Amino acid sequence: MSDAAVRPATAGDAASIGQLLHDFNTEYDDPTPGPDKLAHRIEQLLAGGDTAVLLADCGTARPGGLAVLRFRPALWSEALECYLAELYVVPAMRGRGLGRALMNAAMEFARERGADYMDLGTAETDVAARSLYESLGFSNREGKPDGPLNYYYEREL
Template sequence: MGTTTRLATAADAADVARLLRDFNAEYDDPAPPQEWLAARVGALLADDTVVVLATATDEGGDAGEAGDGPHGLALLRLRPSLWEDALEAYLAELYVVPALRGRGHGRVLLRAAMDAVHARGATYLDLTTTNTDEAAVALYESVGFDRHERRGPDVESYYFEIDLPAD
């Protein structure tokens, strides 16, 4: 498996929007129209507080089943830390197309995302997910995130956090 990961640019806005819409559709969550979301992503990509990584793979036929363009993404937001003179990062979205899951692409993407925000000065990363996304829970725990449980009326959600390596 060869997975390449790179910082997304404004030229990737339509592909990033497509992946975000596919992710929401998978969980029956609403999403804005493609054109609007692509414009929004383009604006966010111009903001220094947003980091988007896109991945591609060289898996031949399997990648073709996944469609053209990027096959995964990580979208992170940076914010000033309250407790130190540094940044913190929030992983808002991590997505790999279904045809390529279970092959390590998510792990490559997550580690690249951690490296990218660390390179921008983040010393801490957090995220949330639900207990229904068992593959994501396993991935975050395997990378070393600490899990904290929160309960809701219909689903249990998890808050994950990790300190990024000190320089």
């Protein structure tokens, strides 16, 4: 079990968040605009109110992980929906329950904000993340044997 303190980030945490997001993308060979641009964007998103970031403080110089939450109005109810945009635990801090602590805090934070639903995406190959999400009650909605496979599309505008 983790003894990390999970807390909501403030604008003063933007540099740490930018570095964590940069490290996350670098670890998985995804493009990154760099920690400074990410920090600036996080400042903007936090100020807008539709984004929240939770940080796992582990008594180290920088947070051990983060969860980025995006809130949107629900179409089918008056509640909010919450999208888990990112969940990242620093490699040296893995295996200590930080991911679970961040997820539990994220779900509670989302409920307190008025969300009644949380969705997320993860890679098929990220077995550890999939196992965590499923252990927390998330259901895989794609590729069910009794239903059609859903596809996710995107494009630049």
